[in-house]
Amino acid sequence: MEGRRGTWLLLLPLAAVLGFFLLWPLALVLWESLYLDGGFSLENYLTLFVRSLYRESLATSLLLSASTALLGTAIGLPLSYFVYKSGGRTKSFLLALTAVPLTFSGLVVGFAFIVLLGTSGFLTLILRELFGINPLEFSSFLFTWRGLVIAYLYFLIPRMILTMTAAWSNANWSLAEAALSLGAGPLTVLRRVIIPMLAPAILAGSSLLFAVSMGAFGTAFALTGIAVKILPLVIYTHVSELSADIAKADALAIILTLVTTGVIVAYERFFTSPSKA
Amino acid sequence: MAGVELRSVSKRYGKFYAVRNVSLKVEKGEFVSLVGPSGCGKTTTLRLIAGFIAPDGGEVLLDDVSMASVGVRNRQVGIVFQNYALFPNLTAFENVAFGLRTRKVPEEELRSRVEELLAMVGLSGRAAAWPRELSGGQQQRVALARALAIRPKVLLLDEPLSALDAKVRNSLRFEIRRIQRESGITTIYVTHDQEEALSISDRVALMNSGEMEQIGPPGEIYLHPANRFVADFVGVNNLLEGEYLGEGRFRWREHLLSVEDVPLEAGPAALMIRPERLVLAPSEEGADNRLTGTVTGRVFLGPLLRLAVDVEGEQFLVDLLNTETAAPSLDDRVSLTFSSSDARPVGNTGKIPG
Numbered sequence: 001m002e003g004r005r006g007t008w009l010l011l012l013p014l015a016a017v018l019g020f021f022l023l024w025p026l027a028l029v030l031w032e033s034l035y036l037d038g039g040f041s042l043e044n045y046l047t048l049f050v051r052s053l054y055r056e057s058l059a060t061s062l063l064l065s066a067s068t069a070l071l072g073t074a075i076g077l078p079l080s081y082f083v084y085k086s087g088g089r090t091k092s093f094l095l096a097l098t099a100v101p102l103t104f105s106g107l108v109v110g111f112a113f114i115v116l117l118g119t120s121g122f123l124t125l126i127l128r129e130l131f132g133i134n135p136l137e138f139s140s141f142l143f144t145w146r147g148l149v150i151a152y153l154y155f156l157i158p159r160m161i162l163t164m165t166a167a168w169s170n171a172n173w174s175l176a177e178a179a180l181s182l183g184a185g186p187l188t189v190l191r192r193v194i195i196p197m198l199a200p201a202i203l204a205g206s207s208l209l210f211a212v213s214m215g216a217f218g219t220a221f222a223l224t225g226i227a228v229k230i231l232p233l234v235i236y237t238h239v240s241e242l243s244a245d246i247a248k249a250d251a252l253a254i255i256l257t258l259v260t261t262g263v264i265v266a267y268e269r270f271f272t273s274p275s276k277a
Numbered sequence: 278m279a280g281v282e283l284r285s286v287s288k289r290y291g292k293f294y295a296v297r298n299v300s301l302k303v304e305k306g307e308f309v310s311l312v313g314p315s316g317c318g319k320t321t322t323l324r325l326i327a328g329f330i331a332p333d334g335g336e337v338l339l340d341d342v343s344m345a346s347v348g349v350r351n352r353q354v355g356i357v358f359q360n361y362a363l364f365p366n367l368t369a370f371e372n373v374a375f376g377l378r379t380r381k382v383p384e385e386e387l388r389s390r391v392e393e394l395l396a397m398v399g400l401s402g403r404a405a406a407w408p409r410e411l412s413g414g415q416q417q418r419v420a421l422a423r424a425l426a427i428r429p430k431v432l433l434l435d436e437p438l439s440a441l442d443a444k445v446r447n448s449l450r451f452e453i454r455r456i457q458r459e460s461g462i463t464t465i466y467v468t469h470d471q472e473e474a475l476s477i478s479d480r481v482a483l484m485n486s487g488e489m490e491q492i493g494p495p496g497e498i499y500l501h502p503a504n505r506f507v508a509d510f511v512g513v514n515n516l517l518e519g520e521y522l523g524e525g526r527f528r529w530r531e532h533l534l535s536v537e538d539v540p541l542e543a544g545p546a547a548l549m550i551r552p553e554r555l556v557l558a559p560s561e562e563g564a565d566n567r568l569t570g571t572v573t574g575r576v577f578l579g580p581l582l583r584l585a586v587d588v589e590g591e592q593f594l595v596d597l598l599n600t601e602t603a604a605p606s607l608d609d610r611v612s613l614t615f616s617s618s619d620a621r622p623v624g625n626t627g628k629i630p631g
Contacts, residue, residue, distance in 0.1 A: 174362035177329060178420075180349045181356045182376030182427060196366040 033250035076160025106218020167201030280463030355424030
């Protein structure tokens with residue numbers, strides 16, 4: 001009994017932080033999204049599914065996040081193997097370098113891409129000199145959701161590399177050696193041993209990328225203002241502009257929270273359920 | 278015909294020799310243990326035989342054929358790892374079947390072979406179990422069956438029991454030996470546990486700092502260690518620093534002892550006397566090989582009673598059968614004697630190859 005009370009005491013700071021900074025605000029948002037003209041109503045949510053702006057923004061957000069998660073995983077995975085294999089000091093150096101983009105604010109990343117690939121961007125101008133491309137046409141993609149994919153990858157690929165480098169280090173290489181000794185070729189080893197072994201980490205990494213791009217705001221705001229309709233930007237317009245509609249913003253925020261949490265929970269379920277290793 | 282042969286094999290990492298000039302010949306069907314402290318090169322030697330790494334010098338032969346240009350995949354070696362290394366996404370059955378599937382063995386033949394192997398390791402009923410549903414001992418049995426499935430030329434075991442608890446370790450040890458005898462497969466067993474090595478091997482190869490110190494049957498290693506390292510590593514020993522005078526005479530401090538006559542150059546050496554070969558002498562008669570001291574410790578070891586006896590500041594361990602009624606108590610004065618054939622002088626160097 002004494003020990004249990006001790007545990008609760010130790011959990012108190014964490015519980016306080018979670019309560020004040022996560023649960024309480026979330027409850028407020030939920031309350032506001034449901035409370036309408038002195039009564040409870042689902043109207044805020046229903047309009048979200050009726051008005052095309054909201055449906056589109058949800059679809060674009062999902063598309064953007066799925067694309068970045070997929071590309072980030074595909075690019076980050078081989079790079080993480082390279083980092084892992086480099087070993088020793090090189091590995092520590094590369095890991096430190098990889099972590100740098102994660103410390104930048106989203107706005108900084110957005111402006112960096114404008115300076116690099118914008119209409120009068122560094123790379124754009126070089127390409128114009130070399131290949132005579134039209135800067136306006138070339139850089140217009142940057143301010144669409146496809147441009148956001150490129151910009152997001154800048155801070156998502158490092159996340160994938162960090163997640164996967166840990167996974168490679170914890171990997172049980174005896175499994176690959178056992179398979180080799182049993183006559184398996186490199187492709188069989190990859191397909192039947194390495195990929196199944198890393199699958200949990202790959203899925204954990206990609207669902208993290210998905211959740212981060214669902215919620216990312218700064219980069220998208222810096223690049224496109226509010227031109228691209230994605231959930232975080234639509235929420236922003238609803239709390240900042242003349243047409244402010246806090247209740248709708250609240251409802252959107254709840255939807256966004258549900259989607260990102262849903263992805264993470266689905267991942268957890270899938271890999272901690274007793275029927276699956 | 279030799280099942281496994283190493284000819285002056287070396288493996289370097291930078292300037293460090295993990296394995297230096299090691300030669301070893303294992304007969305077909307023989308069970309040989311590679312034993313030594315951690316970092317002695319035993320696992321590297323195993324990996325050289327398996328083909329995971331290539332030697333920088335020398336040659337590895339399996340069934341008298343050089344493996345210089347043969348990779349792991351085609352060597353047909355069965356390997357059992359310390360951490361079991363079962364494929365977690367495959368059942369026990371599919372783990373054992375893995376090597377047969379890569380060899381495209383027909384389904385029916387595969388099925389009966391896997392069942393036969395699971396029966397051999399005593400896991401007939403667990404074919405459908407996932408590795409994580411099996412105990413450590415059971416997992417290692419599956420790993421053994423999986424390694425044997427491909428009818429390997431040689432079975433390589435890398436500390437297969439060190440992750441298991443003592444009881445399972447002891448029973449599985451003898452089961453590995455039984456299965457090895459039944460299948461008649463050439464086996465190399467890596468362990469740091471000298472007792473384990475002595476108890477199951479036909480021959481023991483003792484390694485230290487990348488080199489072979491001694492290769493021989495367990496009894497030979499135990500009773501006739503080639504040098505101080507072997508004497509110290511194998512079993513519990515009393516090692517007295519002194520001088521070998523030649524012709525079976527050894528000087529320890531003021532005592533002139535009569536010892537085994539070994540082909541060792543006269544000079545500084547250590548004298549090895551096993552604790553079970555020291556005898557408590559009834560009285561202070563002036564015989565040969567008599568040392569007098571005080572009992573400073575008593576440890577109960579089940580069938581044995583181990584005494585620590587202080588002789589002129591040097592601690593001697595003496596093992597008595599626990600059936601002895603009049604075992605001395607702490608602080609008793611006792612006399613120790615031993616026959617000359619039980620005291621073996623050992624030098625710092627000198628190796629006995631197999």
